[in-house]
Amino acid sequence: MSSAEDLAVLVDALVNDPWMPRPESVSEVEWAEAQSLAEVEKLLGAQGAPALEHDPVAAMLGLRPVPALVLDGPAMKRLRGKLSVSEVANRLQAYGWEVSAADVRSWQNSSAAVALAPALMERIAAVLGSTVEAITRETGSMVDPAIASDPRWESIVERLAAVLRVAWAQAEIRLAGAMTAAAYRHEAPDSFLEAADAYVTRLERSREA
Structure with missing residues (x-):
């Protein structure tokens, strides 16, 4: 593939047809990455998942900068x-x-x-x-210190890391980026954690389905 746009097109194609064969122009490494991104995009688009504004797929895939x-x-x-x-x-x-x-x-x-x-x-x-x-x-905290110090946050991020198959630190960056950019950014710590837990739970259930 020659660009990120080509990868995006391939991911969309895999979302629509998970059983499509690997194109000859796509390497095995690129194919594996596209399959992983397509799976996450399907999880994030699952019906009933809590809504996250400003392209939650981009946030969860780590495609949107995090100011912190x-x-x-x-x-x-x-x-x-x-x-x-x-x-x-x-x-x-x-x-x-x-x-x-x-x-x-x-x-x-x-x-x-x-x-x-x-x-x-x-x-x-x-x-x-x-x-x-x-x-x-x-340059700042990923989330409110009261949230970051709560054991529930560590557990939620750990579960997300398992779903996305990334390291804990990477999962925290992605979840914080998605949650703080959405309607949950002004929520009290308990409400923020409940929303994050509900979101990750939905992703887990979608993967099991």
């Missing part, structure tokens, strides 16, 4: 090692991200906060052989 988490340019530059900016860009492009060498250079040299999609930062970390935590810095 930004790329640490200097850390990225250190971890890049012997990889050139062009090599980093080429490897990201291989996964469908429209990134140029100029973009990579700008990110690592920027003194300002660079907010990128969590999924892109996850891929950058993988390309560098590192972790998301090593190439990012937090």
